[in-house]
Structures are given as C-alpha cells and as structure tokens.
Amino acid sequence: MIDQILQLDTEVFIYLNSLGTPTWDPFWLAYTSKFNWIPFYAVLLYLISRQMQLKGIGITLVMVALMILVTDQVTNLFKDGFVRLRPCHLAELIDGMRLVKATCGGRYGFFSGHASNTMAAAFFIGLTLKKRFKYMLYFLIIWALLMGYSRIYIGVHYPLDVVLGTLFGVITGTFFYKLNGFLIDKFNANTPKKTVA
Numbered sequence: 001m002i003d004q005i006l007q008l009d010t011e012v013f014i015y016l017n018s019l020g021t022p023t024w025d026p027f028w029l030a031y032t033s034k035f036n037w038i039p040f041y042a043v044l045l046y047l048i049s050r051q052m053q054l055k056g057i058g059i060t061l062v063m064v065a066l067m068i069l070v071t072d073q074v075t076n077l078f079k080d081g082f083v084r085l086r087p088c089h090l091a092e093l094i095d096g097m098r099l100v101k102a103t104c105g106g107r108y109g110f111f112s113g114h115a116s117n118t119m120a121a122a123f124f125i126g127l128t129l130k131k132r133f134k135y136m137l138y139f140l141i142i143w144a145l146l147m148g149y150s151r152i153y154i155g156v157h158y159p160l161d162v163v164l165g166t167l168f169g170v171i172t173g174t175f176f177y178k179l180n181g182f183l184i185d186k187f188n189a190n191t192p193k194k195t196v197a
Helices: 002-018 025-032 034-049 054-082 113-128 136-153 159-190
Strands: none
Touching (some): 002 136, 025 136, 034 113, 054 113, 054 159, 113 136, 136 159
C-alpha cells in the first residue's frame, strides 16, 4: 500500500513538474525564495500592530518566532526520521524531470518546510486580521498553496511532501493563533486598569 502511494506520488510529481516552461521559471524561482517575501511579512506585521496595544504586539512577535521555530524543528525531525530523498537526489528521476534550481537542497524532503511555514503564517496572520480584513485568510491560503506548488515546480519536493507540510502548517498556525489570543486575554485580565482621578 505504501509503495503504491509513493509510486503515485512520484507519477504526479513528474506530471506537475513537467508542466513547467523556461518562460515561467524565473517567476517560480522568485516566488519560492523566502527572502523575496520579507517586505510582504513586514507589511502583514505592521497591519497586526495597528490593531494591538504594545504589550500585545510583544506577545504576538514572540508567538510568531516560536511558531516558526517549532515548525522548522518538527519539519527537520520528520525529514531525518523518514529519510525520504528529494526527487532531485534520485538518479532514476533526474533525467526525466526539471530541476529549475541551481542546487537541489538538503538530501531529504519529507515534509516541505516551505509549505509548513507559509501555511502556518497564513493561518496565524489571516485569523489575527480576519476582523479588519474579511478575505485576508483566503488570500493568504492561496499564497501559501502557491508556495507549496512552487516547490514541486522547481523540482525539490514531491506533492505528498507539500500536502503533509501544508496540513502541519494549518495545525501549527491555528494552535499558535489560539495560544496567542489566550495569552493576550490573560495579560489584559491581569493588567490593572487606570483609574481617572
């Protein structure tokens, strides 16, 4: 059963990866780069800061940092635990696929850190901003899904790597969003209100 799933995963990877063209390669290479999204993250954090008090912003920044740390470390645990080679590290696949990146990356790819991190951020930020920006969560989910697809496009992850990474990101982002809200409410409840003389 596992072998059949992995075989299907490989076939879907080859199909999706082969849809790419040199015309679109620069776009997806730029899209998949985390560094290119730093200004985007900065804008989202600014929007969050506009609806919180200073202490709430501090708690939220700590939660975001902790969420990224947890997501990264769990991703690495899965990669080292399952030791599933990236498609671009398999000699039997490399001639029949498109490796768009100059390098393949680390040896193991299950599951995708890009997919888990971006989806975690999408849920955390989207849920945090949902009252002010009605469609923000949907927009960020699409952004994160495209990030996952970019990993298949450039040839460094199987679809199953992306799907499991995305699901883990949903769980992580939602958990830290709820934890963040709980801590802010707890802090506000324990902060004495200023009395007007």
